[in-house]
Amino acid sequence: MDATVVSEGRTRRLSLTVGLMGAGALLGALVGFVVEFLLSLGDFSGIFGIASRPGEPIGILIMTGIGLLLGIVAAATIIAESPHIEVSDRDIHLRWKGAHVRVRKDLITAIHLGEDLVLYCRDGTELARVGAVNPQVLRCTLIHHGYPTPSPVQLGEEDFTSDLTLLDDTAQRIIRARMKALRAGNSDIAEILRRQLVGMGVMTRDLRVSRISIRTEFRRLQSTSN
Known part of the structure; x- marks a missing residue:
């Protein structure tokens, strides 16, 4: 059977992107206004009319655009580094922030699913631990591929x-x-x-x-x- 990949949900990705874009744009506009204010205290007459006085729209719009771009980059980085969990009938492959772990199905005797996803072997040793993403989908995926039913309680x-x-x-x-x-x-x-x-x-x-x-x-x- 083909593997199923579970990652951040679409709603979570959208809210994260919109939130960081908004925060970046707001911070950029604030920085632009402060820079214009500081420059206006001196003899600076502006570059092509930009930042010559507090509230000058072109300078603020430029800084707002830069902040918006940085927000998009930050959101893309966070989403890319969030856990990606690939579940198949043979094994579970976990990838996050440059780290990766692959655990064979026959080694897994218990699973905890809460804030973390934890895979245990027979003696209670943790084979892998990673922050859980999309818990409801992940739970259904694990059961669908024949893994032990995840428990909300951690061993020990x-x-x-x-x-x-x-x-x-x-x-x-x-x-x-x-x-x-x-x-x-x-x-x-x-x-x-x-x-x-x-x-x-x-x-x-x-x-x-x-x-x-x-x-x-x-x-x-x-x-x-x-």
Whole structure:
């Protein structure tokens, strides 16, 4: 059977694009007015009549156009970097922000679908974790291709903590390096470090505290000793 690709929904893409275009245009117009005001305080007489006085329409329109263009570019970048989840009868292929993971169907024994999509193997190890997109469509797609019915509850939910002192020095260094990679936007490096932690029996998840802040939590597999 052919693979099914699940990504950001059309409504979400449209609202994101329109929102960023509007914000860019508004910011551009504001910057244009401020620039004209600052230039008017001096002896500047304008370039072809542009920006010679506060409120001069041509200068503001130019800056509004630049802001609109930047909004379009920002929206296109965010949409391109959002998770793309390709589900087939053979495997699940996850792609996001330069990182990618492919997991065979026969390895997956449980699935969590909430803010994240998490694929588990038999002993509770996380085979993959990525932010969920279009959850309703994704849920139906997974069931359609014969995967375990997704659960809203994560395995070991009550065991997650942000207290790094419970880990050994090596695991702490890897988690700190991963947090640094996430802050820098290096999702591919963060994914490699996540897999290293999985190999040590440490599962990690990232919770967005605010628009600019992420808290990383972890749990150890019950069968894994320090």
